[in-house]
Amino acid sequence: MVKVITYGTYDLLHYGHKRLLERAKALGDYLIVGVTAESFDKSRGKINVQQSLMERIEGVRATGLADEIIVEEYEGQKIDDIRRYGVDIFTVGSDWVGKFDYLEEYCKVVYLPRTEGVSSSQVRSKKRKISVRIVEDKGIGAKIANEGTYVNGVEFLSPDDQHVEDAIYLFSMPDRHYELIKKAIYNGKHILCESPITMNEVQCRELFDLARKKNVVLMDALKTAYGTAYNRLLLLVKSGAIGKVISVDATCTSLMGNYNVKALKQIWSSITAWGPTALLPVFQILGTDYIDKNIVTQYIDEDKTFDGFTKIDFLYPEAVATIKVAKTAKSEGNLVITGTKGYIYVPAPWWKMDYFEVKYEDQNKNKRFFYQLEGEGIRYELVAFSKEIESGGNNSYVSEEISVAIAKVMEDWAARKVREI
């Protein structure tokens, strides 16, 4: 029996895929199709895939051409698969000519001519795009819009474009969010909002309820949450790789240099700019049901509205957490997750994570993980936003519970339930 293997993403299965599978099948007696996992695609820079792994597997299965379907999850898997399944022929389309010659050591390699005029990218780009308007006072609109060019399915309107937008990317000062979001929801717009969504817990819940009622997506723009490495880290922690988590410690600082005290009201302070990011791993790993928290802050203005430094300690029934955020102090911006079996260390700047280490008492067991992070995570965030809108789903990256817990911390800080230094 001649065994043939081929690999692909098979997103929005089209005629070109079908023809390739037919010819692959005809090369032998038994066809194995490797469908790429989301994390593998992301790590090789393919971020626009629209269908989930299950949907894509279903698409391949429905062709009736595959005798066996497997998932491709890691670099170097092809050699393992060829050996494991006793494969005789490896084949892919001619867009890959030369790329897999190294497999000739293990089996025959055949490049089949690619079908002209059709591709998943083309099918995706024909789908209607979601138009997004940036509402900001932060001066980073151009950067966001540029990231949008890498994402199928979204299109940023330029400031003078009069078209009515489907969605808003909100970057205004946090104390303006509530009113702006409420208005946008009433106008039927989806909202991606720079975290914190509000500076108040009750208002945050109210906005999520309203968004549900009006069938729009309200999503926290916390770019760290959407990166591949960060999500892999969460999975590892949940799978018990470091045992029971005892402590989460996150630090985020960025020195703002010379500043004008009078202009501070127009700038995000340490807690508003960095708090949500630093709180993300705490709440995603330990949950939001902490017993107590202790906020220590250092104001740099007489009105006590701007913190140059803030440290928050959380007490959980069986764990603790600490975040440190600063704009007038500098520290090592790393993340450490302490467990009963080992710990995870993410070097600075951890919020742009593309690498982390899992460390144990026995150093031989230590593992390092690398992933590609493009555009600081903004691209992935935009992909997630457009998928949420398309599927009408609720946010799978930053849950409502987490957004609300962040808003509660902001509220307590703003209500000066703090100790000053």
Ligand code: CTP
């Ligand atoms: N393929 C083909 N003819 C096409 C499109 C794809 O023969 N018109 C082949 C590829 O060469 C590959 C397999 O189908 O062997 C799976 O390709 P995949 O990357 O999933 O599809 P694309 O349409 O090329 O996707 P994209 O546009 O995202 O690159």
